[in-house]
Amino acid sequence: MSSILSLYRSAIGKKAVMAVSGFLLVGFVLGHMAGNFKIFLGEEKFNHYAEWLREIGSPALPHGGALWIARIVLLGAVLLHIHSAWSLTRASRKARPERYRRKLSARQATYASRTMRWGGVIIVLFVFFHLAHFTWGWSWAHPDFDPGNAYRNVVEGFRVPWVVAFYIVAQLALGLHLYHGFWSALQSLGWDHRAIDSWRRPAAATIAVALTLGNTALAISVLTGWVG
Template sequence: MLTGSRVAQPLRQRRIRPRFWLLDFYGSAIGKKAVMAVTGLLLLGFVLTHMLGNLHMYQDAEHMNHYGEYLRTIGEPILPHTGFLWIMRGGLILAFALHIHSAATLTLLNRESRAVGYKGGRTYVAANYAARTMRWSGIIVGAYLLFHLMDLTWGVGVATSSYTRGTPYENLVASFQREPVAAVYIVANLLLGIHIYHGAWSLFQSLGWANPRFNDWRRMFAIGFAALVVVGNVSFPIAVMTGIVE
C-alpha cells in the first residue's frame, strides 16, 4: 500500500456504452441484407420514375422542359424553389451510399465466415451471369451515373458544350447526337438491366419472401422490370441518332 502523497486508488472497470440498436442490427449480416433490399427498392423506384419522366421527350421540347421546371417547383410555397428536388437528391445519395456500403461489408463478412477457401476454383451452381457480374456492373453503372450528372445536370461540358440550364430537351438531344456518348449510354443501360434483374430477384429473398412457390413470379417480375427500364432508356439515344427526335 502506498503512503504519502500517493494514495491507493481502487481499480475502476471501464463502462461499455451499449450501441444504438440500429447500429447493432446493421452490423449483422441480416441487417445488411435488409438495408440492401430497402435501398435497392428505393433506387428501383427512382430509375423507373426517371425513365417515365424522360418519355416527355417524345412529345416535344415544350412538354419536356415544362416537366423539368415542374420538378423544381414541387412543394412551393412551403418549400423554397428546388427544395423538394434537393430533398429527393439527398435521400437518393444516402440510399446509394448505404447500398454500396452494405454490399461491400456484406461481401467482407462472407469472406471472413469461410474458414477454408474454395478448392479448384469457385463453381457457380445456383448463381447465374447476373449474380456473378453484380459487383462490376454496379461499379460501371455508378461511374456512368457520375458522368451523366456532370453532362446533363451540372452542365460541366463533359459531352456537349451547348448546355443550357432549364432546357433538358435541347441538352439531351445535343448530348445524344454525339455517337460515342450515345453508345456509352446504351452499354451502361444494358449493364444496368443486368444489375436490376439480379437486384429485383434477390430483394425478396433479402426481405424474407423467398417461398419457392413464388420463384416463377419473382423471375417474371425481375425480367419485366429490368426490360421496361432498359428498353425505355435505350430508346432515347436511338431516337435521337435516327432522327425520330430532333
C-alpha cells in the first residue's frame, strides 16, 4: 500500500494511475455501449436489461447493490484520472515559466494528443449532462423523465435535435481522447513489447472509432425515428 502511495507522488506514477483508471473507464464505456445496443431489441428487452443491472449479484447483494459498487469504483477512477491530469498539467506549466516568443511549431504531435486536456473538460461536462439527462432526470435536461421506464426516457430524450447534436460533439471528443489516450496509456505503463507494438495504434483507432460511431448511431437511430 505504501509503495502505491509513494508511487503516486512521482509523475511517472501519476501517469500509471491515469493509465489504469483510463483503462477501467474505457472498459466501462465499451460495456455501457454494448448494453445500450439492446435498445434495438425493443422496449421490453431494454427495460429488462435495465432491471437486470439492479439485480446483479442477487440475492447476495441488495437491489441495486452491484450498480452502486460499480458507481463508486467508476467515481474513484474518474477522480484519480482528473486529479492526476490536473496536477501533472500544473507541474508541466511550471517547468517552462517563460514562454517562447515564437510559438513552438508542432512537428508530429497529433491533434488528438494536443486536445487531451480540453477534450477531457468537454467529456466531464458531457458526463454531467448525461447523468442529469438519463439518471437523475432533471427537468431542464429531460422534461418527460420516468424513473421506471428507461426505454421511453431514451426514446424521448433523443427526439430533441440539440441534445443529439451535443451527444455527437461529445462522442467525437471521446473518440479523439481515446485515440491518443489508449495508446498513450500503454506507453505510460511501459507496455511497448515488440509482440504488441504493431497493434497499439490500430487498437486505439478501432476503439475510438467503434465508440464514436456506435454511440452516435444509437442517438441518430432514435432521432430519425428508426428506433421507438
